[in-house]
Amino acid sequence: HLVYKRWSRISITNIRGPQPHSILYGNFPEMLEGQAGDIDFKWQEEFGDVVRIKAPFGEDRLLLSDPKALQYIYHASGYGFTKTSGRLAVSQTIFGPGLVGVDGDIHRRQRRVMMPGFGTPEIKAFVPIFFTHAGKMAAKWRDIISGNGGLSCTVDVPSWTSRATLDIIGQAAFDYDFGALDDTDNILTKIVSNIVFDTFGLPTNKAILSLSLMDFLPFWLSRFITKSLPISRLSHAHKLNRLTGTVSKQLVKEKYDALIDGKSNKDIMSLLVKANASQNPDTRLSEQELLAQMITIIMAGHETTSNSLSWALLELAKHPEIQSKLRDEIRAKERLVLSRGGSLTATDFDNMPYLTAVVKESLRFHPVSYNVFRVSEKDDVLPLLKPIITKDGKVMYEVPIPKGLQIISSIAAYNRNKDIFGEDSSVFNPDRWLCDNVKSSVSIGMYANLFTFSGGGRACIGWRFAVLELSAFVVELLNNFEFSLTDKGDSIRREACFVMTPTLEGQREKGTQMPLNIRIASREDM
């Protein structure tokens, strides 16, 4: 019966795609060994926005970047496309039963309780925290430079941005001091800062096979394997869970006590505890769910923003002309703000068109979450914006798909769609946002119609946090420093480790690295 069901289901074999190099591994080694997004761009160029690829064991998968199909999956279908069993199990092992590790009704219930902590006014109120930590990092860089006795030095950017953004998450989300910028040896800092690379970096064929196999297993079995078996790649995640367990319990208790005493703290966890207390018992988060949100917010919000900032600084280092134009805008705004005796706020960012263009372009060009994975819950039909031509020359305006089909949504490829972002979509060019050159008939993303933060009911809950944090850091750092490439500039890789992470060619096993030269920025206006 199972074999009959398998062979009689809707087939997508007629859709064009690359030949696999191996029957056992399919096209996966190519996808995982190259730099993040590179193979997506190659196949998008060759086959269009709908590509059939082979997964391990000869399974068909779709690699999608068609805007209308993505809109259908992420917006229109509700929970019609869920996370795959293996990924959900890994997510639960890392995040616990928090927002990232659950699906369907449980996810809807959790998300409703979490939303009040991520509203526009709540996140805008964190901008002073973003500036404080950006300023602290800049001060430490100045100390290194003056210790060098000159005007410049080389810094490994992600090792700094990672610690600064961890301190920010601690303060803004939990009113907790990780002390990461001051204490490089803090064990929690070390684990959190390397967890993405340690868990997902440099995947072996064995790891590819294991994860693919887990997608065939029922969730409870995948969960048992990831939670209970000694899988070395997951050891950091287990350690992190243990370490944060006590801290999060203590923090949640403090928030509850403060709420009972009528004190209203503004950190995200306090807002979450408050929103939870006002729910009826059926919709309220359990203690375990509440605790899991802490690690969820740290994990989902830390390396994503830290790496996005590193990529933005790399582009600025590569493009001195963009850097100096942006610095002029920042300084003009700074003069205005100082003359009214205040400091920069989120509203000022709205009036800085070039800063906004640079942030948008950086998030488009380097979407750190470059692929997201879903599986269809029923036989379905994907609508397409652009028709495709099948292997036998037929034109298809929509794609019938079987229940259980795994879909890899390519955020990286969508963000380079030439029809939306222009013929020069593979070039870093913030000006595209200023000349009204970005056009799309399909509304898909949370910010600037990019797919960087995904879309719909499972879109990034922290996108406003990320955009404002990124803006504050770019303003503070560019105001203080000029960035340029070192002799290793051409060796920087976009490592595909689930979150796009910078490494150096020839030193990949050393983990995250991005050396850049910094120099005190001259000030003619002072």
Ligand code: HEM
């Ligand atoms: C540039 C930085 C960021 C990027 C590119 C990013 C990207 C994403 C993407 C693509 C998703 C959807 C993943 C999926 O559907 O499988 C997501 C989900 C999520 N993000 Fe972010 N994120 C960023 C920053 C943040 C921050 C700062 C926070 C929290 C403070 C955060 C919290 C979350 C959470 C909790 C989810 C799960 C949402 C859900 O399943 O309902 N993210 N993010």
